[in-house]
Amino acid sequence: MAFLATLSLLLWLAVLLAPWQPWRCRERLPASTDGTPDDDMFTVVIPARNEAAVIGDTLTALARVAPTAPVIVVDDESDDATAGVVRAQNNAQLTLIKGTAPPSGWTGKLWALEQGLQQVTTPYVLLLDADIQLLPGLPAALVHKARQGHALVCVLAEPNWRGFWAGWLLPAYVYFFKLLYPFALANHPASRVAAGAGGVALVDCAVLRACGGFRAWRDAIIDDCTMARHIKRAGHHGFIGLSRAARSLRPQGLAAIVHMITRTAFVQLHESLPWVAGASVLMLLAYVVPIAALLTSGASRWLGLAAWALLSMIYLPTLCYYRRNPLIAPLLPAVAFLYLGITWLAALRGLTGTRSTWKGRRYEANVRKE
Numbered sequence: 001m002a003f004l005a006t007l008s009l010l011l012w013l014a015v016l017l018a019p020w021q022p023w024r025c026r027e028r029l030p031a032s033t034d035g036t037p038d039d040d041m042f043t044v045v046i047p048a049r050n051e052a053a054v055i056g057d058t059l060t061a062l063a064r065v066a067p068t069a070p071v072i073v074v075d076d077e078s079d080d081a082t083a084g085v086v087r088a089q090n091n092a093q094l095t096l097i098k099g100t101a102p103p104s105g106w107t108g109k110l111w112a113l114e115q116g117l118q119q120v121t122t123p124y125v126l127l128l129d130a131d132i133q134l135l136p137g138l139p140a141a142l143v144h145k146a147r148q149g150h151a152l153v154c155v156l157a158e159p160n161w162r163g164f165w166a167g168w169l170l171p172a173y174v175y176f177f178k179l180l181y182p183f184a185l186a187n188h189p190a191s192r193v194a195a196g197a198g199g200v201a202l203v204d205c206a207v208l209r210a211c212g213g214f215r216a217w218r219d220a221i222i223d224d225c226t227m228a229r230h231i232k233r234a235g236h237h238g239f240i241g242l243s244r245a246a247r248s249l250r251p252q253g254l255a256a257i258v259h260m261i262t263r264t265a266f267v268q269l270h271e272s273l274p275w276v277a278g279a280s281v282l283m284l285l286a287y288v289v290p291i292a293a294l295l296t297s298g299a300s301r302w303l304g305l306a307a308w309a310l311l312s313m314i315y316l317p318t319l320c321y322y323r324r325n326p327l328i329a330p331l332l333p334a335v336a337f338l339y340l341g342i343t344w345l346a347a348l349r350g351l352t353g354t355r356s357t358w359k360g361r362r363y364e365a366n367v368r369k370e
Contacts, residue, residue, distance in 0.1 A: 005293040005303035008285050012310040015179070022182035023175075023314040025321040027241035029155050031137030032144060039069035041143055042124035042202060045116035047099075047109050048086070049076035049359045051130035054249045056085045061133040063091050069126075069139070072119055074099045076112040076359075082130075095119070106218045108361050109198075114214040120205055129199040131250040132157050138245040142202040151207040151236035152228055154197040155243035158322065165254040167324065172335045173261075174242075175318040180268070181225065186240050194232040198224030200246045207236050221267040221356045221363065242321065258342055263356050266346035271355065276347045280340060286311065287336040308333070 015023060044062060048055055055073070062071060071091065075083045076099045086096045097119070102111035117125060124146060126139070138155075145153045156177070159170040181195035201224065211230045220226035228238050252260070269275040290311065293304025312329040319326050355363040 001289075001293055001296050001300040002298075002303060004285065004289045005300050005307060008289040008293075009303055009307040009310065011282075011286055012307055012314065016310065016314060018182075020182045020184040022178050022184070023317060025242055025317050027183040027187060027239075029138075029141050029145060029153070029239075029241045029243045029245075031135055031243075031245035032140035033137060034140060034144075038143065039066050039139070041122060042066075042126045042139070043070040043072060043120045043122045044126045044128050045113060045120065046071070046073045046128050046130050047076055047112035047116065048073050048078065048082050048130040049108065049112070050078045050080045050082060052078070052081040052085050054131040055082060056089070057249055058128070058130055058133055059086065059089050059091065059094065061135075062128070063089070063093075065134045065136050066139045067093075069093060070120075070122065071095065072097060072116045073130075074112040074116045076108055077101060102361075107221065107223065107363065108359070110214045110218050110220065110223055114218075117205075117208070117213060123205060125203050125205050125208070127198060127201040127203065129157075131248055132199050133247045133249050134200070135245040135247070138200075138243065141243075141245070142200075145239055146202050146204065149237055150239045151204040152196065152231050152238035153202040154195075154224065154228070154238070154240045155200045155246055156197045156240075157199045157246035157248050158244050160248045160251050161322075161324075162251045163253055165257060166252045168328065168331075169254075169257050169335060169338070170252065171318050171322055171324050171328075172315075172332065172339065173257075174322075175315060176336075176339065178318070181240075183240050186228070186238065189237055192232075194225065194228040194238065195240045196224035196226075196228030196238070197240060198227075199248070200243075201227075203227075203231075204236070207231060207234065210234065219363075222264050244322075258345075259357075261339065261342045262346040262349065263358055265343040266350045267356060269343070269347075271350055273347065276343065279343065283336055283340045287333040287340075291333050 071094045073086045074097045099112050099115055102108050142153050161167050185191040185193035186195040211234050217226040290304045290307035293300045315329045315332050
């Protein structure tokens with residue numbers, strides 16, 4: 001156990017001392033205080049499938065922060081009142097498109113975005129999820145960042161903290177994402193790391209179309225990161241950061257969080273069982289070994305305690321940025337073990353033929369066992 005505890009401690013020291021410092025929250029895009037943006041520079045495209053509960057508030061907020069920007073809502077075969085809620089908006093800039101069924105090989109969201117993109121004539125397109133509320137000043141900040149030479153500007157919207165499970169699990173969701181896709185590397189032109197956040201993404205239309213548009217990655221499940229990768233490989237700069245000026249309106253209970261993670265977890269691991277096994281070993285070493293070492297004696301216990309203290313300390317910046325209770329930091333191993341279990345669930349689903357499911361659509365798996 002002393003050997004494993006030493007490895008765990010060294011792992012966390014490597015995370016702490018890595019030059020790109022993925023645990024910090026330095027990459028931010030706060031709302032601008034310099035006035036309103038040039039709304040004619042961008043068109044907002046919102047894919048909406050069964051979003052009647054939230055899209056009204058999203059559009060109302062959007063009309064306040066970007067009153068003259070064209071807005072295109074693509075109703076992605078909703079069977080609820082989404083279209084009616086959109087039509088009820090008193091916004092002359094708003095266009096509702098009745099989306100068609102995705103062609104073979106397309107995911108539903110990307111086909112909806114492609115239909116919206118076909119109607120865009122402005123230099124930029126702002127891709128916005130139907131549940132994201134923008135605060136005043138954020139569109140201006142996005143445009144300003146784009147004008148600094150970024151073909152893609154993304155921010156992670158602040159999660160909806162309502163409910164016990166959201167407050168406990170969603171800070172870790174952002175934290176793990178930043179460990180997987182270090183923002184400092186994603187924002188560095190020389191790095192091969194690319195990351196995107198599809199909830200709020202301002203994209204240069206000329207670059208997007210030059211990369212093939214959404215057709216070029218039409219079957220992607222993790223579509224935002226795939227888009228970022230295509231844009232970066234084409235030689236263009238991107239930016240991804242955190243922002244409290246974009247907020248999710250969608251409450252997330254345990255079932256919703258589990259579904260959200262299973263949608264992408266197995267795909268993130270290349271739909272490969274060896275990758276799942278490797279990730280499992282790494283997660284167990286990082287989060288379970290320190291706790292197990294505490295149950296022993298001698299050097300193992302002290303090594304485990306040091307690793308546990310270090311992983312808790314590294315988690316603190318995320319909790320502090322979102323103004324969450326810092327006392328939950330030592331509980332991160334329990335959260336990580338739950339996330340690992342959800343990843344196994346996603347892998348099991350992949351073995352039974354389901355790559356991903358989202359809003360009533362199922363995509364077939366392509367499991368690799370090599």
